Structure formats: structure tokens, C-alpha cells
Amino acid sequence: MVVDGCQGPECFRGMFPDVFHEIQGIMNFTYTMHMPGDGEWGAKREDGSWTGIIGEMNGEKKAKHMN
Numbered sequence: 001m002v003v004d005g006c007q008g009p010e011c012f013r014g015m016f017p018d019v020f021h022e023i024q025g026i027m028n029f030t031y032t033m034h035m036p037g038d039g040e041w042g043a044k045r046e047d048g049s050w051t052g053i054i055g056e057m058n059g060e061k062k063a064k065h066m067n
């Protein structure tokens with residue numbers, strides 16, 4: 001869940017942010033979470049491309065997400 005109007009990692013609530021936070025402490029890595037630029041989580045378009053975070057991971061922003 002994302003808290004409306006909030007900016008930063010404290011805005012993400014739920015199982016996945018909690019798990020990432022716990023694993024970060026155990027495995028000593030850092031991460032950031034952000035909302036996708038188009039505000040969508042991911043839906044397939046008629047042309048076969050994807051919106052949201054799925055589209056970002058498949059497109060030019062992939063390297064940014066994997067650093």
C-alpha cells in the first residue's frame with residue numbers, strides 16, 4: 001500500500017516493504033522504492049507493451065532498477 005501524498009520509503013506499507021527492509025539488514029544491501037512515472041502498476045497495452053513498473057523494467061529504465 002502507498003500512503004497518499006507521501007514522499008519517501010516510509011510511504012510504502014505492507015508485506016513487501018517489510019520483507020525488503022528485513023532482508024536489507026540481513027544481506028547488507030540498499031534499495032529504494034518509487035511509484036512508476038505513469039502511476040500504473042502494470043497493464044498490457046493493445047500494442048503488446050506494458051504500462052507502469054512492468055513497462056519500466058522491460059524498457060530503458062531497466063538498468064536504473066537493477067543497479
